[in-house]
Amino acid sequence: MEPQTESEVAATESQLDHSAVSPPGAPLRRERRKQPRAWETPPAPVPPPRLDDYKSIVGTADIDELRFLARELKGKTVKMVNSTAVGGGVAEMLNQLVPLLNEVEVNTRWEVITGGNSFFEVTKAFHNALQGSDYKLTPQARDIFLMHNEQNRQRMQFSEDVVVIHDPQPAGLIRGRQKSSGRWVWRCHIDLSNPNPEVWGFLHPFIEQYDAAIFSSQSFARQLAIPQYLFYPCIDPLSEKNKDLEDNFIQRVCDEFGIDRSRPIVTQVSRFDRAKDPVGVVHAFKQARKYVDCQLVLAGGGASDDPEGAAVLKEVKEAAGEDPDIIILDLPPWCALEINALQRASTLIVQKSIREGFGLTVTEALWKGKPTIAGAVGGIPNQIIHKLTGVLVHSVEGCAYQMRYLLTHPDFAEQLGQNGREHVKENFLMTTNVRRWLLLTRILLTGAA
Amino acid sequence: MTSTLAATPSTVVKPFYFNTSAHLLRINRQKANTLPEFLDALRECPEGSIFQHSFRTLQEHHFIREGFSNDFAHWVLSACNEPSLAEGLASVDVREFTSVAQLRDRFIQIVENFLQHSPAAGTRIARETFYFCASDTVVIPTSFVAHTLREFAEGLRGVSVHCIHHHFIEARLRLKLMSNDFSQWLYEDLGLTESARQLNRIDIYTVTLEDVREQIIRIVERALL
Numbered sequence: 001m002e003p004q005t006e007s008e009v010a011a012t013e014s015q016l017d018h019s020a021v022s023p024p025g026a027p028l029r030r031e032r033r034k035q036p037r038a039w040e041t042p043p044a045p046v047p048p049p050r051l052d053d054y055k056s057i058v059g060t061a062d063i064d065e066l067r068f069l070a071r072e073l074k075g076k077t078v079k080m081v082n083s084t085a086v087g088g089g090v091a092e093m094l095n096q097l098v099p100l101l102n103e104v105e106v107n108t109r110w111e112v113i114t115g116g117n118s119f120f121e122v123t124k125a126f127h128n129a130l131q132g133s134d135y136k137l138t139p140q141a142r143d144i145f146l147m148h149n150e151q152n153r154q155r156m157q158f159s160e161d162v163v164v165i166h167d168p169q170p171a172g173l174i175r176g177r178q179k180s181s182g183r184w185v186w187r188c189h190i191d192l193s194n195p196n197p198e199v200w201g202f203l204h205p206f207i208e209q210y211d212a213a214i215f216s217s218q219s220f221a222r223q224l225a226i227p228q229y230l231f232y233p234c235i236d237p238l239s240e241k242n243k244d245l246e247d248n249f250i251q252r253v254c255d256e257f258g259i260d261r262s263r264p265i266v267t268q269v270s271r272f273d274r275a276k277d278p279v280g281v282v283h284a285f286k287q288a289r290k291y292v293d294c295q296l297v298l299a300g301g302g303a304s305d306d307p308e309g310a311a312v313l314k315e316v317k318e319a320a321g322e323d324p325d326i327i328i329l330d331l332p333p334w335c336a337l338e339i340n341a342l343q344r345a346s347t348l349i350v351q352k353s354i355r356e357g358f359g360l361t362v363t364e365a366l367w368k369g370k371p372t373i374a375g376a377v378g379g380i381p382n383q384i385i386h387k388l389t390g391v392l393v394h395s396v397e398g399c400a401y402q403m404r405y406l407l408t409h410p411d412f413a414e415q416l417g418q419n420g421r422e423h424v425k426e427n428f429l430m431t432t433n434v435r436r437w438l439l440l441t442r443i444l445l446t447g448a449a
Numbered sequence: 450m451t452s453t454l455a456a457t458p459s460t461v462v463k464p465f466y467f468n469t470s471a472h473l474l475r476i477n478r479q480k481a482n483t484l485p486e487f488l489d490a491l492r493e494c495p496e497g498s499i500f501q502h503s504f505r506t507l508q509e510h511h512f513i514r515e516g517f518s519n520d521f522a523h524w525v526l527s528a529c530n531e532p533s534l535a536e537g538l539a540s541v542d543v544r545e546f547t548s549v550a551q552l553r554d555r556f557i558q559i560v561e562n563f564l565q566h567s568p569a570a571g572t573r574i575a576r577e578t579f580y581f582c583a584s585d586t587v588v589i590p591t592s593f594v595a596h597t598l599r600e601f602a603e604g605l606r607g608v609s610v611h612c613i614h615h616h617f618i619e620a621r622l623r624l625k626l627m628s629n630d631f632s633q634w635l636y637e638d639l640g641l642t643e644s645a646r647q648l649n650r651i652d653i654y655t656v657t658l659e660d661v662r663e664q665i666i667r668i669v670e671r672a673l674l
Binding site: 059060062065215218219223229230381386388389415419426427435440443 | 517
């Protein structure tokens with residue numbers, strides 16, 4: 001859909017927010033830019049993939065192994081419980097996982113707890129406190145948490161063989177195991193490496209009643225008496241954000257965003273958040289560009305609905321100045337295809353986070369075979385084995401040096417990209433996630449070998 | 450050893466069942482921020498941790514050619530910046546061990562020797578913590594069964610690299626032999642002594658598991674001629 005009038009063209013260009021669109025000396029190409037698909041309404045949801053759809057990606061043998069693994073679990077039942085049906089990584093993951101488990105006849109139900117504003121305000125505060133924020137736990141907050149968990153417990157049935165409770169919000173449902181003979185698992189998706197002691201002290205007795213806990217990184221785990229398993233987050237290689245794209249689509253997106261594919265492209269994809277250090281990326285780029293020709297694309301979101309995001313975006317623009325080679329894109333959340341295209345068009349991908357959860361944007365970059373430079377924080381070192389599947393950096397200067405090095409050593413960069421893709425294929429794809437859930441169910445119900 | 454059976458593509462022998470193993474990572478209590486803590490943890494951790502960070506890590510990183518040997522060596526180099534100790538740990542070849550206890554002793558001996566000669570290294574804090582993990586294992590059948598050498602070659606082509614790891618690398622812990630399931634079958638059931646020996650000489654540390662698979666297939670195909 002192309003803008004028809006001058007005002008529409010102007011509005012489009014304003015939304016696109018290109019600090020610059022072409023290399024020095026080259027003619028500006030604003031007139032060539034069309035309104036990108038990114039600004040249309042969100043796409044209609046697509047049906048979830050089936051296991052066989054992954055054969056072309058991971059191979060027939062791997063999919064057959066999943067089916068063999070599931071054979072002894074045929075007819076077993078699993079219930080997944082979380083706090084939201086839409087939005088957020090957990091709901092997105094369950095949307096993919098539950099149909100795949102059902103496909104191999106592990107009957108899996110997904111239920112969502114209910115609660116009013118007061119409950120979700122408390123659980124939001126718990127969530128932040130467990131990730132290290134200051135918080136004073138009040139008796140009132142405790143009562144609200146317990147009351148809503150109790151109401152949900154009374155409303156729900158727990159007759160399944162395995163009950164999986166996701167994250168802290170419904171953790172109190174463990175009291176429901178009195179009316180259940182199943183095995184109970186707590187799946188923690190957040191970073192518990194430095195939790196607020198009061199909130200963790202309150203939740204800890206609940207967690208110890210589970211049969212097992214699952215964390216996304218070794219460093220997120222706590223000292224618990226129950227077994228703790230490591231389930232890495234995963235990406236879906238068939239999703240819009242990760243599926244293969246036709247080159248003409250990638251070209252079209254680059255044209256729309258004013259990116260010159262004939263020159264090296266360095267990209268960071270992440271919301272405008274200080275934890276992602278986008279200003280540091282701009283500084284690193286400016287240092288690197290003294291020695292090697294390249295463009296920087298900073299593609300993210302969060303500036304329109306988050307005051308801090310807007311402030312960070314402003315800082316990024318100030319740091320970028322009038323540099324024609326820095327392209328800043330504030331994209332809405334439904335631009336998965338465009339993000340995919342930008343990643344695939346890139347020569348290098350950067351994720352210079354100074355704090356991070358697992359860092360799924362790194363996973364996405366590695367999956368696309370892109371040489372990746374990332375901060376050594378959170379779950380990133382699980383993905384980037386330094387100089388084998390990418391490079392880890394600890395400073396702006398280190399990031400700048402690695403940009404220069406990888407742009408001038410394409411063979412090494414390519415090898416990193418290949419290794420990175422294989423690393424994701426082995427450890428961070430949805431099929432591996434299915435394998436882990438089947439394994440855990442089997443181990444809980446029948447024991448390991 | 451001499452060949453005792455005529456190994457033709459149609460020879461009918463005890464079938465070879467291709468299995469594979471799936472592993473679920475468990476996070477253990479032990480962790481280390483210094484080399485002395487690392488040494489203590491090496492002594493105290495369950496055998497499953499030693500297995501995980503040596504045998505299993507080869508499977509998890511089967512695609513890397515460029516010098517990935519085991520998690521211990523990698524941490525010592527990348528987080529402790531001790532290249533000579535890292536080289537010592539990386540040189541431990543899991544194929545020389547038929548028990549995890551022996552393997553643990555070897556790692557302990559290397560770290561002890563290093564700290565005796567370089568006590569100052571023990572005072573430095575690592576850049577990242579080493580978390581000891583272990584894995585719960587489930588053995589899974591595959592659809593591949595070989596009654597003949599030709600079917601064996603077809604099975605090798607069709608199975609996953611996890612299956613190759615299960616039979617070719619992990620097997621020595623089950624067998625308690627300096628060998629692997631493939632060589633044992635070729636030797637004991639087909640009498641292919643030389644092929645069995647050639648398989649045992651494949652270097653698993655300088656190639657990927659896919660390369661290992663290709664080398665095994667080439668040796669088997671030569672035996673088919």
